[in-house]
Amino acid sequence: MLRLARCPRCATPLDVAAARPLAPCPRCPCAVRLDDGLALDTFRPRDDDAPLRLAFYLFDRDARPPLWAAAFRCFQQASRVDLDALLTGRGHRPLLGPAPLAAGVARTAEEAARLALLRQRDPGREPPRLCSLAVVREGDEIVEPVSGWRVLASLIAPALPAEGAE
Amino acid sequence: MRRRVVQLACPTCGAALPARTVLPGAVDCGACGNRYASLPAGVPTRSLVPPQVSPTRAQAAALAAWRHPLAPPGFPGRPEPPRLLHVAAWEVERTLERPRAAADEDPLVEVRARALAFWRPELGLTELDLEAALDAPGRRPFEPATGDAALIDPVRTLEHAVPPPPGVRVVEERAEIVFAPLWKVRCRHRGDAWDAVVDGVGGRVLFARAPVERSARLGVALALLLPVALLVGLPTEHWRSVGEAAVRTHPFLPLLALAGLAGLVSETWDRIRFRHEWRVEGPRASLLPLNRPDETWLEWMARAPFRLFHRPLFVPRGR
Numbered sequence: 497m498l499r500l501a502r503c504p505r506c507a508t509p510l511d512v513a514a515a516r517p518l519a520p521c522p523r524c525p526c527a528v529r530l531d532d533g534l535a536l537d538t539f540r541p542r543d544d545d546a547p548l549r550l551a552f553y554l555f556d557r558d559a560r561p562p563l564w565a566a567a568f569r570c571f572q573q574a575s576r577v578d579l580d581a582l583l584t585g586r587g588h589r590p591l592l593g594p595a596p597l598a599a600g601v602a603r604t605a606e607e608a609a610r611l612a613l614l615r616q617r618d619p620g621r622e623p624p625r626l627c628s629l630a631v632v633r634e635g636d637e638i639v640e641p642v643s644g645w646r647v648l649a650s651l652i653a654p655a656l657p658a659e660g661a662e
Numbered sequence: 663m664r665r666r667v668v669q670l671a672c673p674t675c676g677a678a679l680p681a682r683t684v685l686p687g688a689v690d691c692g693a694c695g696n697r698y699a700s701l702p703a704g705v706p707t708r709s710l711v712p713p714q715v716s717p718t719r720a721q722a723a724a725l726a727a728w729r730h731p732l733a734p735p736g737f738p739g740r741p742e743p744p745r746l747l748h749v750a751a752w753e754v755e756r757t758l759e760r761p762r763a764a765a766d767e768d769p770l771v772e773v774r775a776r777a778l779a780f781w782r783p784e785l786g787l788t789e790l791d792l793e794a795a796l797d798a799p800g801r802r803p804f805e806p807a808t809g810d811a812a813l814i815d816p817v818r819t820l821e822h823a824v825p826p827p828p829g830v831r832v833v834e835e836r837a838e839i840v841f842a843p844l845w846k847v848r849c850r851h852r853g854d855a856w857d858a859v860v861d862g863v864g865g866r867v868l869f870a871r872a873p874v875e876r877s878a879r880l881g882v883a884l885a886l887l888l889p890v891a892l893l894v895g896l897p898t899e900h901w902r903s904v905g906e907a908a909v910r911t912h913p914f915l916p917l918l919a920l921a922g923l924a925g926l927v928s929e930t931w932d933r934i935r936f937r938h939e940w941r942v943e944g945p946r947a948s949l950l951p952l953n954r955p956d957e958t959w960l961e962w963m964a965r966a967p968f969r970l971f972h973r974p975l976f977v978p979r980g981r
Contacts, residue, residue: 497700497701497702497703498701500673501697501698509688510697511688513686513707514709514803515701530701571755572772572774578768607834611757611770614759614769614770615769615770650797658799
């Protein structure tokens with residue numbers, strides 16, 4: 497199957513070689529779903545330009561409390577200390593604005609909703625928003641400032657940019 | 663086997679696309695310049711880790727591994743330029759559902775597993791630090807049309823190399839073939855080729871073979887025989903006193919001593935009789951007989967005490 501690998505909005509070539517399900521556009525606020533070429537809007541908290549970021553799906557339509565679902569993978573994380581559970585538990589709801597995602601995406605919105613259901617969290621019926629949150633590198637680890645969640649950077653997939661390449 | 667021929671054409675202008683379109687990744691149309699994502703169903707992504715070790719450093723590591731006290735004169739001489747190999751490994755990301763998770767536990771767990779998708783004993787792959795090799799920086803999409811490195815494709819399937827853990831359900835899975843770099847250094851000596859394999863990321867020697875000079879082994883063999891000769895040369899009445907002293911120390915000591923002496927004689931005979939080679943496998947170096955037939959049970963018994971040390975008898979400490 498061949499799909500045009502340029503952003504449908506700004507024609508920037510996309511990084512499709514890793515064959516992840518979505519390719520975020522580096523220039524405009526969208527990510528292209530590779531199986532059908534559909535462009536999804538992407539968001540960030542306003543005034544947040546940190547270079548190191550993690551991608552999430554935010555299910556917060558229908559006036560529900562926000563439900564965060566990681567769009568990245570974090571290996572060997574035990575029990576309820578996962579970052580999306582922490583953000584959901586805090587009811588974190590930043591003001592989001594359209595912005596390039598600047599983070600890798602490991603799963604589609606449908607897959608994220610299915611995993612949320614398996615975790616007994618109801619994602620609702622409305623499609624989520626794809627957004628990214630800033631993280632800070634501290635040595636070999638990265639820290640999410642809102643929740644204080646901390647993990648080895650090497651356990652994240654898609655891999656974060658190397659130090660100095662940010 | 664039936665094969666199907668598919669014409670690969672640009673969906674925009676109809677020009678022929680390169681054959682690498684059969685692999686996942688990006689492909690540019692040479693005619694209209696459009697870039698496409700190639701997404702063949704069921705074909706895992708391929709990527710490649712570039713070597714972090716220069717050919718010069720790989721050659722220096724190989725030379726250090728080849729130098730040993732029993733090497734023939736003139737060995738290793740000047741090795742051939744190192745050759746880059748890329749060996750295939752599977753990297754799989756899985757989300758698993760645990761069947762009986764406790765109430766305060768997440769029923770889902772994400773794991774990443776890696777395993778070599780290829781096996782060949784002479785590459786010393788057991789010594790390869792696969793995690794470090796695949797975590798090395800600069801991993802890039804595999805481009806079959808570029809580079810002159812030899813590529814060793816996977817021969818083990820994903821299910822065989824990285825089976826999912828039993829008793830759990832795989833909810834998500836993403837598999838990738840990653841090619842890890844190795845340097846193969848070769849030198850020729852008296853008509854034979856001797857290879858060393860160096861980890862292309864860590865720079866460690868994984869496997870190396872080197873010739874052994876036969877005459878150099880003679881001195882070691884004679885030194886091994888010396889304790890036997892001294893014992894045999896003792897006057898007969900002293901044998902008895904030595905035996906009694908040994909029994910007083912421990913009842914089994916004379917038996918162990920006899921087995922040890924038999925092992926010494928056997929090892930000496932092996933040194934003289936058979937061809938040997940010097941073999942380096944990761945941090946271990948050993949002297950191995952090449953044309954030696956399988957051990958008899960008597961020889962096995964005689965060498966049993968030395969197996970406690972997990973190494974061949976009296977390996978010279980050359981490294």
